[in-house]
Amino acid sequence: MNSPLIDEKGFYGDFGGAFVPEMLWPNIEELQECYQRIIAEKDFQADFKILLRDYVGRPTPLFFCEKLSRKYNARIYLKREDLNHTGAHKINNTIGQALMAKRLGKRKIIAETGAGQHGVATATVCALLDLECTVFMGAFDMQRQKPNVARMKMLNAKVIPVISGNKTLKDAVNETLRYWINHPETYYLIGSVVGPHPYPKMVAYFQSVISEEIRKQVFKKEGRTAPDYIIACVGGGSNAAGAFYHFLKDLSVQLIAVEAAGLGTHTDQTAATTVKGSKGVLHGSMTLVMQDKDGQIIEPYSISAGLDYPGIGPMHAHLFQNRRAQFLNVTDKEALQATYELTQLEGIIPALESAHALAALAKLSFKKEEVVVVNLSGRGDKDMESYIKTIDQFSKDEGYR
Amino acid sequence: MKAIDKLFKEKKDILSIYFTAGYPTLESTQEIIKTLEKNRTDLIEVGLPYSDPIADGPVIQKSSQKALENSMCISLLFSQLKAIKKEIHVPLILMGYYNQFLRFGEEAFLKKCKEVGLSGIILADLPAEIYQDKYRGLFEKYELAFIFLVTPKSSDARILKLSKLSKVFLYVISSTATTGVKDRFEKEQLDFFKRIQKLNLKIPTLIGFGISNRDSFSMACQYAQGGIIGSAFINALNEKDIKGSVQNFIESIV
Numbered sequence: 113m114n115s116p117l118i119d120e121k122g123f124y125g126d127f128g129g130a131f132v133p134e135m136l137w138p139n140i141e142e143l144q145e146c147y148q149r150i151i152a153e154k155d156f157q158a159d160f161k162i163l164l165r166d167y168v169g170r171p172t173p174l175f176f177c178e179k180l181s182r183k184y185n186a187r188i189y190l191k192r193e194d195l196n197h198t199g200a201h202k203i204n205n206t207i208g209q210a211l212m213a214k215r216l217g218k219r220k221i222i223a224e225t226g227a228g229q230h231g232v233a234t235a236t237v238c239a240l241l242d243l244e245c246t247v248f249m250g251a252f253d254m255q256r257q258k259p260n261v262a263r264m265k266m267l268n269a270k271v272i273p274v275i276s277g278n279k280t281l282k283d284a285v286n287e288t289l290r291y292w293i294n295h296p297e298t299y300y301l302i303g304s305v306v307g308p309h310p311y312p313k314m315v316a317y318f319q320s321v322i323s324e325e326i327r328k329q330v331f332k333k334e335g336r337t338a339p340d341y342i343i344a345c346v347g348g349g350s351n352a353a354g355a356f357y358h359f360l361k362d363l364s365v366q367l368i369a370v371e372a373a374g375l376g377t378h379t380d381q382t383a384a385t386t387v388k389g390s391k392g393v394l395h396g397s398m399t400l401v402m403q404d405k406d407g408q409i410i411e412p413y414s415i416s417a418g419l420d421y422p423g424i425g426p427m428h429a430h431l432f433q434n435r436r437a438q439f440l441n442v443t444d445k446e447a448l449q450a451t452y453e454l455t456q457l458e459g460i461i462p463a464l465e466s467a468h469a470l471a472a473l474a475k476l477s478f479k480k481e482e483v484v485v486v487n488l489s490g491r492g493d494k495d496m497e498s499y500i501k502t503i504d505q506f507s508k509d510e511g512y513r
Numbered sequence: 514m515k516a517i518d519k520l521f522k523e524k525k526d527i528l529s530i531y532f533t534a535g536y537p538t539l540e541s542t543q544e545i546i547k548t549l550e551k552n553r554t555d556l557i558e559v560g561l562p563y564s565d566p567i568a569d570g571p572v573i574q575k576s577s578q579k580a581l582e583n584s585m586c587i588s589l590l591f592s593q594l595k596a597i598k599k600e601i602h603v604p605l606i607l608m609g610y611y612n613q614f615l616r617f618g619e620e621a622f623l624k625k626c627k628e629v630g631l632s633g634i635i636l637a638d639l640p641a642e643i644y645q646d647k648y649r650g651l652f653e654k655y656e657l658a659f660i661f662l663v664t665p666k667s668s669d670a671r672i673l674k675l676s677k678l679s680k681v682f683l684y685v686i687s688s689t690a691t692t693g694v695k696d697r698f699e700k701e702q703l704d705f706f707k708r709i710q711k712l713n714l715k716i717p718t719l720i721g722f723g724i725s726n727r728d729s730f731s732m733a734c735q736y737a738q739g740g741i742i743g744s745a746f747i748n749a750l751n752e753k754d755i756k757g758s759v760q761n762f763i764e765s766i767v
């Protein structure tokens with residue numbers, strides 16, 4: 113796994129590393145020592161590829177959107193990660209890491225989840241591979257993503273509500289880390305390109321299948337080796353890392369990372385880390401985080417549980433700092449508008465997270481022949497409750513109104 | 514000789530108490546320190562409350578949250594410590610997380626610590642390698658001890674390495690756990706203490722995490738130069754009678 117940008121100590125420029133208490137050091141060290149060798153093994157690669165193909169349903173299609181293209185005056189494609197088994201890109205990573213856990217001889221898996229997509233993907237893979245699964249989820253997120261809580265329970269996972277802080281994703285990660293300290297025999301299957309080295313690198317690698325496929329598909333459909341733009345939302349940044357991965361060194365490709373602005377970056381109800389954040393340590397890695405003058409982490413806000421996080425992965429902090437990627441942000445309202453637009457124009461209901469990436473289309477100006485790939489990281493089933501609340505505002509159906 | 518060096522040269526059965534600054538009230542910090550000094554305590558660890566204390570169990574988490582709600586902040590703690598510097602002789606150690614140190618500005622932070630009379634610092638999540646490469650010289654410049662932690666999962670080689678980097682003493686965590694209260698030490702923990710004894714470290718050790726009563730404290734003193742009590746002490750604090758509750762707790766231990 114020749115990963116772009118990262119050094120052998122796990123730093124992307126100034127960002128990354130493993131800032132963990134001594135109690136976690138043996139687990140991190142074990143992983144650091146083993147992961148590259150395990151990933152390189154032929155039978156690991158074979159297992160990973162077969163499961164991605166036959167269980168997840170890869171490759172996912174690259175869909176040309178005629179009407180969106182007309183509206184935004186470009187050639188717009190969606191990378192359909194929403195069509196993956198369990199409904200989001202998250203499962204690419206959970207399969208990779210669950211296979212890793214098995215090879216490390218670990219049978220108990222722990223995970224955090226925000227939107228519940230990572231929790232569901234973890235519970236799913238654990239059911240498939242006979243692993244015990246415990247998922248930590250903020251109590252507030254359990255309320256706004258009820259269908260996913262039910263799915264995890266059906267899949268036999270133990271879902272533990274987290275009641276510290278804002279009761280959202282950041283707090284779920286804290287609690288998972290604490291549980292890991294107290295139960296070092298477990299494997300922490302982290303859900304994004306965050307956490308101590310080697311997690312960001314490993315998760316980016318498992319998600320890199322997204323850009324591997326984009327390259328081939330763009331070639332087939334457009335006769336070109338790369339698109340002009342790739343747009344993806346960033347919570348921790350795993351779907352964006354996967355969509356950018358094989359194009360990081362291809363400077364002709366504009367990488368657009370979209371953060372959640374919540375109620376707006378002029379308010380304190382936001383999760384736009386690159387606007388509000390500064391260099392700091394969160395969940396074991398040096399990155400950009402939202403913090404006060406004393407280094408206390410500031411509670412974020414977004415309508416989207418998967419983007420409601422006060423940091424970004426270290427790779428993205430690096431891409432922001434060296435300007436390889438352009439960072440935009442999108443409010444709750446703009447994301448909802450984008451959801452309804454895609455639903456009505458193309459017949460696809462996106463996840464709230466992915467709707468943030470779609471909303472960026474209106475913020476960019478393209479040339480007619482430019483090829484734009486939006487990573488549609490997940491489907492909207494889990495967000496139906498939020499969408500039902502807003503149908504009146506956005507639906508064209510007068511009768512319904 | 515500095516007070517903290519003298520303490521470890523001359524004293525056995527060292528009683529060290531951890532509490533969170535700004536808990537239970539914003540003003541209780543100074544009273545807790547003064548009462549501890551008058552009541553047998555040899556070493557005090559002042560916890561800098563943090564929003565995301567991943568190495569801490571429920572008791573210290575709650576005390577940190579309350580302290581932050583009480584508006585405790587770094588500059589206020591420094592001024593509270595400075596105000597009692599002259600009358601306090603027991604060595605004080607500051608315990609916090611790396612991000613607090615980083616955000617304040619590392620050298621400015623150490624300068625302040627020195628100025629308000631602190632003897633040492635523990636940052637639970639600062640890796641040894643980064644301390645060695647980046648900060649060791651600065652800690653020496655300001656004559657502040659940086660103290661490392663080891664756990665039952667640490668290999669002998671790692672314990673030896675950290676014992677050489679640690680200043681004044683090595684903090685021995687009794688079990689692989691976040692901070693918290695336990696009734697007594699189990700065999701697994703005693704085996705770990707014996708393993709440490711066999712290593713013949715050149716630096717004294719204190720045992721912490723899970724000490725809650727007279728028995729577990731005296732057990733810690735058998736295997737190390739003393740023990741550190743945190744969660745059990747915080748549980749015992751009574752907002753309405755800080756002095757009395759501190760005295761009663763210490764009496765229950767020694």
Ligand SMILES: Cc1ncc(COP(=O)(O)O)c(C=O)c1O
Nearest residue numbers: 229347348349350351418465490
């Ligand atoms: C559909 C979907 N997209 C995006 C995200 C955000 O995660 P990341 O930034 O790691 O891709 C989530 C997280 O839950 C998600 O469910």
